[in-house]
Amino acid sequence: LCHFPPNDSINPSQVLFFGFGWLFFMRRLFKDYEVRQYVVQVVFSVTFAFSCTMFELIIFEILGALSSSSRYFHWKLNLYVILLVLIFVVPFYIGYFVVSNIRLLQRQRLLFACMVWFTFMYFFWKLGDPFPILSPKHGILSIEQLISRVGVIGVTLMALLSGFGAVNCPYTYMSYFLRNVTDSDILALERRLLQTMDMIVSKKKRIAMTRRQMYQRGEDQNRQTGFWGMIKSVTSTQTGGENLSLIQQEVDGLEELSRQLFLETVLVQATKERIEYSKTFQGKYFNFLGYFFSIYCVWKTFMVKFWSQHISFILVGIIIVTSIRGLLITLTKFFYAISSSKSSNVIVLVLAQIMGMYFVSSVLLMRMSMPLEYRSIVTEVLGELQFNFYHRWFDVIFLVSALSSILFLYLAHKQAPEKHMAL
Amino acid sequence: MASLDRVKVLVLGDSGVGKSSLVHLLCQNQVLGNPSWTVGCSVDVRVQDYKEGTPDEKTYYIELWDVGGSIGNASSVKSTRAVFYNSVNGIILVHDLTNKKSSQNVYRWSLEALNKDSSPTGVIVSNGEYDREQFAENPVPLLLIGTKFDQIPENKRNEVLTRTAFLSEDFNAEEINLDCTNPRYLAAGTSNAVKLSRFFDKVRNPELYGIFLSLSLQVASFTDRKRFNFKSLHYD
Numbered sequence: 001l002c003h004f005p006p007n008d009s010i011n012p013s014q015v016l017f018f019g020f021g022w023l024f025f026m027r028r029l030f031k032d033y034e035v036r037q038y039v040v041q042v043v044f045s046v047t048f049a050f051s052c053t054m055f056e057l058i059i060f061e062i063l064g065a066l067s068s069s070s071r072y073f074h075w076k077l078n079l080y081v082i083l084l085v086l087i088f089v090v091p092f093y094i095g096y097f098v099v100s101n102i103r104l105l106q107r108q109r110l111l112f113a114c115m116v117w118f119t120f121m122y123f124f125w126k127l128g129d130p131f132p133i134l135s136p137k138h139g140i141l142s143i144e145q146l147i148s149r150v151g152v153i154g155v156t157l158m159a160l161l162s163g164f165g166a167v168n169c170p171y172t173y174m175s176y177f178l179r180n181v182t183d184s185d186i187l188a189l190e191r192r193l194l195q196t197m198d199m200i201v202s203k204k205k206r207i208a209m210t211r212r213q214m215y216q217r218g219e220d221q222n223r224q225t226g227f228w229g230m231i232k233s234v235t236s237t238q239t240g241g242e243n244l245s246l247i248q249q250e251v252d253g254l255e256e257l258s259r260q261l262f263l264e265t266v267l268v269q270a271t272k273e274r275i276e277y278s279k280t281f282q283g284k285y286f287n288f289l290g291y292f293f294s295i296y297c298v299w300k301t302f303m304v305k306f307w308s309q310h311i312s313f314i315l316v317g318i319i320i321v322t323s324i325r326g327l328l329i330t331l332t333k334f335f336y337a338i339s340s341s342k343s344s345n346v347i348v349l350v351l352a353q354i355m356g357m358y359f360v361s362s363v364l365l366m367r368m369s370m371p372l373e374y375r376s377i378v379t380e381v382l383g384e385l386q387f388n389f390y391h392r393w394f395d396v397i398f399l400v401s402a403l404s405s406i407l408f409l410y411l412a413h414k415q416a417p418e419k420h421m422a423l
Numbered sequence: 424m425a426s427l428d429r430v431k432v433l434v435l436g437d438s439g440v441g442k443s444s445l446v447h448l449l450c451q452n453q454v455l456g457n458p459s460w461t462v463g464c465s466v467d468v469r470v471q472d473y474k475e476g477t478p479d480e481k482t483y484y485i486e487l488w489d490v491g492g493s494i495g496n497a498s499s500v501k502s503t504r505a506v507f508y509n510s511v512n513g514i515i516l517v518h519d520l521t522n523k524k525s526s527q528n529v530y531r532w533s534l535e536a537l538n539k540d541s542s543p544t545g546v547i548v549s550n551g552e553y554d555r556e557q558f559a560e561n562p563v564p565l566l567l568i569g570t571k572f573d574q575i576p577e578n579k580r581n582e583v584l585t586r587t588a589f590l591s592e593d594f595n596a597e598e599i600n601l602d603c604t605n606p607r608y609l610a611a612g613t614s615n616a617v618k619l620s621r622f623f624d625k626v627r628n629p630e631l632y633g634i635f636l637s638l639s640l641q642v643a644s645f646t647d648r649k650r651f652n653f654k655s656l657h658y659d
Contacts (some may be wrong), residue, residue: 031524033522033524190503190506193463193506194506194507197464197466197488197507200466201466201468201486204466204467204468205468205484207468208468208470208484212470212482255465258463258464259462259463261463262462262463262464262503263462263463265503265506266497266499266500266503267499269498269499269500269502269503270497270499273498273499
């Protein structure tokens with residue numbers, strides 16, 4: 001069955017996806033960093049390109065574009081490449097860059113990177129034990145072994161994110177939850193912040209002055225000789241030193257306060273901007289979408305199986321686009337929050353790994369949303385996995401994640417007005 | 424003989440370039456042992472003697488306000504940071520010599536700080552884009568400091584120094600390239616120490632800076648400056 005298909009619109013689109021991934025990397029993720037290791041950028045773009053191609057193939061499946069043998073060939077090719085990248089390339093490079101950052105191990109980088117990779121493979125393999133994901137007729141070295149494990153990790157991730165998203169989406173967009181923030185609140189906070197900074201400055205000036213006086217007196221003391229001179233020098237530096245440590249403690253406390261005030265001000269500013277945004281036309285539009293999608297998320301939990309081809313195509317398309325967009329936005333925020341110039345390479349590779357596993361599992365789960373006639377290709381390509389297990393696993397983790405998010409947001413929301421009133 | 428005047432200097436730059444290490448070096452004359460992320464703004468005080476040994480001897484306390492960039496650049500963070508930009512006497516712009524993007528972002532930082540300056544002689548930049556002429560008339564003295572100088576390999580040094588020279592020309596400011604973990608760079612008598620004390624003199628003494636400005640403008644109008652296309656240094 002390995003013949004080259006006659007008409008091929010997959011390859012240009014793959015190049016397009018690769019270009020998009022490349023641009024996203026350069027313009028968004030690595031906006032403030034210099035790309036020194038181009039392999040990271042290439043790996044990220046390749047992962048993105050092949051993941052998007054998988055979605056494209058699903059669309060083609062539903063639309064009936066290209067010949068079925070051509071689609072089958074591309075599915076298989078795509079799958080092999082993605083698995084190769086997710087299981088061999090990305091984990092190896094993650095290990096390599098982590099090891100490169102540690103000075104002690106830098107000499108034997110390759111050796112340690114291989115060791116890390118073997119450790120990863122061990123745990124990856126062990127993942128198959130507690131889950132009933134394979135039927136006994138699969139051999140040890142079959143592709144199902146790899147996909148099933150990737151599927152477990154990816155599905156867990158998806159369920160966690162979806163559960164949180166389903167709860168967070170209505171919370172964020174509905175005006176009901178927004179606290180009332182006025183300009184005077186912000187001004188009051190800013191005034192407190194500046195007052196705290198001024199206090200820190202005056203105390204640090206005192207410390208500097210005291211140190212200088214101690215230093216000068218110390219020089220004078222050296223000139224004083226004799227028994228009394230010695231006693232004097234001991235007592236005066238002691239009181240000077242005690243004063244200093246007292247003031248220093250006050251400064252430490254004030255600095256901690258200034259940090260908290262700064263973060264509080266940022267939070268209040270962000271809330272005010274969100275309120276203003278919700279009053280604009282764009283804000284109202286997304287508000288409406290928020291209502292719509294929260295209802296959709298609830299509906300999805302009950303798994304309604306009433307689909308026709310057009311609806312399934314549109315909805316699958318929307319799911320794909322919003323998942324990709326949502327994932328990229330979340331990953332970007334995450335990246336900005338935790339990266340530094342040293343760790344940026346590692347973090348991007350970790351994000352590529354998450355993205356790849358996420359997309360592979362989307363395909364797995366999407367199978368259930370597709371009408372029976374389109375499921376066959378997915379079953380054929382991915383082999384006979386226990387798809388039902390994945391759906392049950394998704395539902396369990398989704399519910400756990402959604403309930404935890406509700407609890408978490410409720411606690412956070414409850415604490416906030418009290419803090420607000422204390423100002 | 425402590426001075427009563429208040430002298431405030433901002434220290435701005437991307438996250439991770441070494442502002443906290445630099446401020447610690449300038450104020451405590453020591454290397455910072457455990458740098459960590461700066462949340463919000465951290466202030467330190469530098470003691471500077473002026474006209475030592477003369478009857479006019481004065482001790483100045485220069486406040487160095489290190490405004491951290493580590494929380495990100497969301498508009499809520501930017502509006503909060505703007506609180507620290509009031510009544511500023513001088514700005515130190517810090518960039519990482521091993522990271523080109525941080526050098527480009529220095530334009531953005533200077534615009535952010537100068538736009539928010541509420542003093543009556545503050546510069547108003549209308550369209551948010553960098554304009555060299557406005558920097559020439561800017562009343563707030565600037566100083567450019569490049570960090571991690573020791574991490575540049577020998578063969579790349581010239582390229583980096585050329586780049587920073589154009590930066591300092593654009594800002595009409597002096598530049599110092601150093602390594603914050605080595606106090607030797609700012610030891611008394613080095614050209615860096617001289618540049619530093621000249622900068623602090625300008626900060627303390629706005630009339631002196633005004634004279635310097637008008638002189639440099641006259642010189643500039645008579646010389647033919649060969650200019651590298653600085654658009655390539657522009658922030659994206």
